[in-house]
Amino acid sequence: MDFKNKMIIDFNVEIGNSIEFKFSLEELIKIMNENSIDKAIVSPIRGRYYIDLFKEANKYIKNSISKYKDRLYGFAIVNPWFNNEATIELRKSIKEYNLKGLKLFPSIQGYKVNHEIIYPLMEEVNKLKIPIFIPSGYPPSTPLQIADLAEVFPEVNIIMGHSGFTTFWLELLPAMKRCENLYGELSCQTNVRALKEVIEKIGVERFLYGSSLPFSHPIIEIEKIKLLNLSKEEEEKILWKNALKLLNIKK
Numbered sequence: 001m002d003f004k005n006k007m008i009i010d011f012n013v014e015i016g017n018s019i020e021f022k023f024s025l026e027e028l029i030k031i032m033n034e035n036s037i038d039k040a041i042v043s044p045i046r047g048r049y050y051i052d053l054f055k056e057a058n059k060y061i062k063n064s065i066s067k068y069k070d071r072l073y074g075f076a077i078v079n080p081w082f083n084n085e086a087t088i089e090l091r092k093s094i095k096e097y098n099l100k101g102l103k104l105f106p107s108i109q110g111y112k113v114n115h116e117i118i119y120p121l122m123e124e125v126n127k128l129k130i131p132i133f134i135p136s137g138y139p140p141s142t143p144l145q146i147a148d149l150a151e152v153f154p155e156v157n158i159i160m161g162h163s164g165f166t167t168f169w170l171e172l173l174p175a176m177k178r179c180e181n182l183y184g185e186l187s188c189q190t191n192v193r194a195l196k197e198v199i200e201k202i203g204v205e206r207f208l209y210g211s212s213l214p215f216s217h218p219i220i221e222i223e224k225i226k227l228l229n230l231s232k233e234e235e236e237k238i239l240w241k242n243a244l245k246l247l248n249i250k251k
Contacts, residue, residue, distance in 0.1 A: 003036065003222050003225075003226070003239075006036075006235070006236070006239055006240075007038050007236070007239065007240045007251070008035075008036060008037050008038055008039075008209065008218075008222070008239050008240060009037075009038060009039045009040070009041070009208075009209065009239065009240040009243040009244070010032070010037050010039070010040040010041065010209065010210055010211045010213070010218065011040075011041045011159070011185050011208040011209060011210040011243050012041065012043075012133075012161055012185050012187050012208075012210030012211060012212050012213075013028060013040045013041065013042045013043070013210075013211060013212075013213045014042070014043055014044065014045040014046060014212075014213065014214065014215075015028055015042050015043075015044070015045055015060075015061075015064060016044045016045040016049060016057060016060055016061075017045075018044075018045050018046070018047030018048055018049050018053075019047055019048050020046070020047035020048070021045045021046060021047055021214070022045070023045055023213065023214040025064045025067065025068075027214070028040065028042070028213065029068065029071075031213065031217075031218065032071070035218040035219065035222070037211075037218060038071070038240070039070070039071050039072070039073065039240075039243075040071070040072055040073075041072075041073050041074070041075060041100070041101075041210075041243070041247075042061060042064065042065065042072055042073070042074050042075070043061065043074065043075040043076075043077060043103045043133070044057035044058070044060065044061060044077050045214075046105060046108060047108075049077060050077055050079060050105045050108045050109055051079060051108070051109065052079065052082075054076075054077045054078050054079055054082075054086075054089060055089055057077055058074075058076050058077065058078075058089065058092075058093045058097060058099065059097075061074040061075075061076070061097070061099065062074065062093075062097035062098075062099065065098075065099075073099075073100045073247065073249065074097070074098075074099040074100065075099060075100060075101040075102060075103040075133055076089070076090055076093035076094065076097070076099045076101070076102050076103070077102070077103050077104070077105070078090050078093075078102070078104075078121065079109050080104070080109065080111060080117045080118050080120075080121055081109065081110070081111070081117070083120070084120075086120075086121060087120055087121060087124050090102055090121060090124055090125075090128075091124060091128070094128050094130060095128075100130060100131075100247050100249070101130045101131045101132060101133060101247070102121065102125055102130060102131075102132045102133070103132070103133040103134070104118070104121075104132065104133075104134050105134075105135060106134065106138070106140055106141040107135070107138035107139070107140070107141055111140070112140040112141075112145065113134060113140060113141040113145045113146055113148075113149055114145050114146070114148035114149045114152075118149065119152070122149070122152070122153045122156060123153075125153075125156050126153060126155055126156050131156070131157040131158070131159055131183075131246055131247070132156060132157070132158050132159070133158075133159045133161055133185070134146055134149075134158060134159070134160060134161060135160075135161035135162055135165075136160040136161055136162055136163065136164050136165060136168065137162050137163075137164045137165020137166065137167055137168045137169075138165065142164070142168045142171050143160055143163075143164045143168055143171035143172050143174075143175035143176075143182075144171045144174065144175050144178075146158060146160055146175065146182065147174075147175040147176075147178045147179050147182060150178075150179035150181050150182050151178070151179055153181075154179070154181055155181070156181060157181050157183060157246060158179075158181060158182055158183065159183045159184075159185050159208065159246075160172075160175070160182060160183065160184050160185065161185045161187070161210070161212075162185065162186075162187055162188045162189055162212070163184035163185060163186055163189040163195065163198075163207075164184075164189060165188055165189060166188070166189070166190055166191070169189060169191045169194045170194075172184060172194065172198050173194075173197065173198045173201060173202070176198065176202050176206065177201075177202070180206075182206065183206045183207065183208060183242075183246065184198070184206060184207045184208070185207075185208045185209075185210040186207060186208065186209060186210060186221070186224065186225070186238070187209075187210035187211055187212035187216055187221050188212050188215070188216050189224075190224075192224060192227045192228065195224075195228060196228055196229075199228065199230075199234075204230065204234045204237045204238055204242075205237060205242060206242070207237075207238050207242065208238065208242055208243055208246070209221065209222075209225060209238050209239045209240075209243075225238060225239065
């Protein structure tokens with residue numbers, strides 16, 4: 001099935017120039033154009049940005065999305081270990097920079113995803129009425145651990161990046177059954193059989209397409225969506241409709 005005539009929103013892209021990794025805005029736009037990606041949700045690329053350079057990273061995302069309005073939307077990052085400073089930066093990123101959500105990376109930032117150190121940020125996320133993106137499958141951030149957090153904050157929509165990844169896919173179904181505020185972003189989850197089972201039992205409304213650029217690629221991730229053998233309506237929900245609804249943005 002040809003996806004070139006379908007709308008696609010990529011919910012998981014990392015851009016920037018950290019010490020560890022580099023992926024430029026220009027490279028992203030080139031790949032989006034080559035693969036018929038209409039819109040993308042971008043966050044700072046992993047590395048030291050997530051430790052003490054989150055303010056600089058959020059400014060970079062703000063400036064990047066301003067160059068491609070209506071194509072790019074940004075998620076902020078902060079480090080919970082910076083306490084009130086992190087909360088203030090999150091509020092600024094949402095209200096002044098117009099970013100659409102928060103991304104945390106527990107395996108880089110050094111805490112359990114269900115630890116109380118995250119609670120002040122979760123309370124601010126709830127006040128701001130924004131979703132939060134947390135990569136899953138990297139201990140200490142597995143789907144069931146994220147479900148613990150989701151139970152404490154049932155009004156916050158939490159996106160599990162990679163849907164358990166390749167190691168913790170067994171936790172995906174019980175986690176999503178447990179909490180209706182959990183969503184699964186599908187990039188890098190290679191177990192198509194498991195995804196088909198979970199989507200069948202949970203429904204397509206809580207799943208999002210993502211490429212995980214630059215660590216994976218749209219060609220790979222779109223082929224995986226094709227292998228799920230979904231109906232046209234189901235494909236559209238995963239490829240773009242669920243993202244629009246979750247972020248409350250226009251087509």
